Amino acid sequence: MRVRRAELGDLAQIVQIEELCFPEETAFPPGMFAYLIRHSVALVACDDGKVVGFVMGYASGSGGAVYTLDVHPLFRRRGVGSRLILALEETLRGQGARAIRLEAALEKPETLELYRKAGYRERELVRHYYGRGKHAVRMWKNLK
Numbered sequence: 001m002r003v004r005r006a007e008l009g010d011l012a013q014i015v016q017i018e019e020l021c022f023p024e025e026t027a028f029p030p031g032m033f034a035y036l037i038r039h040s041v042a043l044v045a046c047d048d049g050k051v052v053g054f055v056m057g058y059a060s061g062s063g064g065a066v067y068t069l070d071v072h073p074l075f076r077r078r079g080v081g082s083r084l085i086l087a088l089e090e091t092l093r094g095q096g097a098r099a100i101r102l103e104a105a106l107e108k109p110e111t112l113e114l115y116r117k118a119g120y121r122e123r124e125l126v127r128h129y130y131g132r133g134k135h136a137v138r139m140w141k142n143l144k
Contacts (some may be wrong), residue, residue, distance in 0.1 A: 001080065003087045006042035006054060008034065011053035013040065013068075014044070022069040026130045028068060036067060041091050045071075045080045055084040057092060057100070064089075064097030081114050084136075089118075093143050103129055103136040115139050 006014065014037075015030045022028075028036075036042050036056045045053040053071035057064060066088065071080045092100060103126055104111050112122075120139035129136035 001052070001078075001083065002046050003043055003083055004046065006037045006044045006056075008037055010044050010051050010054075011037065014054050017051065017054065017070045017072050018068075020073055020115070025028055026134070040067065041095075043084060043087050044089070045075075045084055049077065053080040053084055055088045057088050057102075059092040059095035059097040062096060062098045064092035064095075064100040066100060066102035069102075076110075082118060085115070085118050089141070089143060091124060097138055098143050101138060101140050103138050106135045106137055112139075 011030060011034055014033050018027050018033070020107065029132075040058045042055050042056045043054065044051045052075040053069075055066065055069040061134040066085070069081060069084055073083075079131075089100060101121065104115055106112075118141070120141045122137045123140050124138045126136045126138050128134065
């Protein structure tokens with residue numbers, strides 16, 4: 001498995017993975033992904049040339065944020081998400097970030113566990129983040 005910068009040619013595979021990971025009402029639209037590929041730190045994990053996961057985020061001053069992290073369901077529990085988040089952290093650290101934040105759905109305990117293992121800690125509840133009654137937790141990690 002290889003992690004590299006996302007390209008516009010990856011857009012169809014990214015959108016397909018997003019549709020597998022999120023319901024239509026909370027999934028990012030293709031246009032948003034095209035924008036993020038061009039204007040954020042967008043990384044993909046590839047297995048035999050096929051995109052199996054992606055992460056997108058940004059740095060602003062000494063802070064950074066994760067927009068989204070998705071792993072194809074058939075490739076979960078293989079370290080793909082961990083490799084992607086570490087690669088993003090390394091890139092954002094290089095851009096000056098000393099801390100990174102993200103929001104994760106409370107209804108997805110496996111996602112929360114991934115972020116906890118990566119060193120993120122819960123700071124606050126964000127009500128209705130993913131729609132009515134679908135809450136998230138905001139998590140932070142200080143980079144050394």
